[in-house]
Amino acid sequence: MAETETSPCHTTGECANGGHSAIVSSGTGACGGDGIPVVDFDVLVNGAADQRAQAIRDLGRACEDWGFFMVINHGVSEALKEAVMETYKELLSLPEEGKAEYLEAGPMDPIRIGSGFYSVVDGARYSRDYLKMFAHPELHCPANPAKLRDVATDYAAKTRGLLLQLAKAISESLGLDGGRISEALSLESCFQILVGNHYPPYTGPDNVGMGLPAHSDHGLLTLLFQNGVDGLQVEHDGQWLLAEPLPGAFFVIAGDQLEIVSNGRYKAVLHRAVVGGERARMSFVSMVSPCLDAVVEPVPELARDGQGLEFRGIRYRDYMAHQQSNKLDGKAALDIARVQRDISGRIEQHN
Numbered sequence: 001m002a003e004t005e006t007s008p009c010h011t012t013g014e015c016a017n018g019g020h021s022a023i024v025s026s027g028t029g030a031c032g033g034d035g036i037p038v039v040d041f042d043v044l045v046n047g048a049a050d051q052r053a054q055a056i057r058d059l060g061r062a063c064e065d066w067g068f069f070m071v072i073n074h075g076v077s078e079a080l081k082e083a084v085m086e087t088y089k090e091l092l093s094l095p096e097e098g099k100a101e102y103l104e105a106g107p108m109d110p111i112r113i114g115s116g117f118y119s120v121v122d123g124a125r126y127s128r129d130y131l132k133m134f135a136h137p138e139l140h141c142p143a144n145p146a147k148l149r150d151v152a153t154d155y156a157a158k159t160r161g162l163l164l165q166l167a168k169a170i171s172e173s174l175g176l177d178g179g180r181i182s183e184a185l186s187l188e189s190c191f192q193i194l195v196g197n198h199y200p201p202y203t204g205p206d207n208v209g210m211g212l213p214a215h216s217d218h219g220l221l222t223l224l225f226q227n228g229v230d231g232l233q234v235e236h237d238g239q240w241l242l243a244e245p246l247p248g249a250f251f252v253i254a255g256d257q258l259e260i261v262s263n264g265r266y267k268a269v270l271h272r273a274v275v276g277g278e279r280a281r282m283s284f285v286s287m288v289s290p291c292l293d294a295v296v297e298p299v300p301e302l303a304r305d306g307q308g309l310e311f312r313g314i315r316y317r318d319y320m321a322h323q324q325s326n327k328l329d330g331k332a333a334l335d336i337a338r339v340q341r342d343i344s345g346r347i348e349q350h351n
């Protein structure tokens with residue numbers, strides 16, 4: 001692996017509010033270390049009209065400039081997050097026999113346990129073990145650990161509520177009705193996945209390796225928290241930044257469906273996971289996506305003057321299967337939905 005690909009770079013960005021201390025009192029519009037935007041969920045949902053309007057503008061800026069932010073005051077308890085991590089840890093320590101039926105299931109199977117990204121195509125080159133479970137409209141989960149079903153049900157419901165509220169605010173931030181994105185993507189019957197990631201201690205060459213290469217997520221919005229070991233990096237202004245969470249915060253990652261539905265106004269963000277050091281890293285992901293049968297296309301209101309739409313409609317199920325069945329390659333998967341233009345900007349005909 002090329003040196004440049006693996007070295008974690010930690011660049012200090014600018015933060016008008018001066019970093020962590022201003023966050024809670026100022027609500028939204030604040031930013032954490034490295035300038036990563038921070039969204040105060042409580043203000044977004046319960047704030048007075050003017051506070052809320054400001055929070056929506058700040059959220060829009062976070063989506064437009066970063067595609068990545070932290071959310072605080074989100075109402076998901078630390079106890080539930082801890083239960084999720086503990087239960088996932090228990091699952092990891094179960095003997096292989098109990099997990100064999102899920103090992104390397106196909107990309108559209110509802111329960112999958114594996115290593116790397118999809119080892120059929122990537123040869124498990126990456127230092128990552130995962131558990132993926134479809135969580136909505138129906139939760140699928142391994143029978144053991146016994147408490148997994150209850151914990152996952154609770155966590156899926158709470159985080160789905162949070163992500164759907166964020167989708168509503170994001171819709172407003174685009175100048176649309178709060179329900180417009182939801183309507184376009186049939187979010188009332190959204191598809192949701194939970195993913196547990198485990199990155200073992202890594203003491204290979206240079207002590208730095210790749211857990212997950214640069215990619216964008218195939219869904220709409222991804223919520224992520226980790227076990228206190230950093231390693232998530234996001235691309236911002238052409239640089240890789242190490243994302244360090246505020247205490248209790250979730251990371252939110254804009255996915256490919258947000259880029260499509262917003263006609264490219266809000267781009268899916270490239271991110272990756274690096275590993276290094278003696279401590280295992282764990283992260284837990286809750287991703288909300290359009291209904292599997294929704295045909296996702298840009299909302300026409302967001303067409304740029306005279307330029308038409310940037311993406312053609314694609315059924316989410318087909319998009320997900322495509323992204324999950326191929327090697328992870330940055331944002332290449334989005335090209336199957338992108339309208340190709342010639343050098344003068346004219347749309348090239350598809351066969």
Ligand code: OGA
Pocket residue numbers: 195197212217224231232271272273283285
């Ligand atoms: C993912 C992902 C990053 C991390 O699961 O899609 O990007 O920090 N994970 O584990």
Ligand code: NI
Pocket residue numbers: 215216217271
């Ligand atoms: Ni990701």
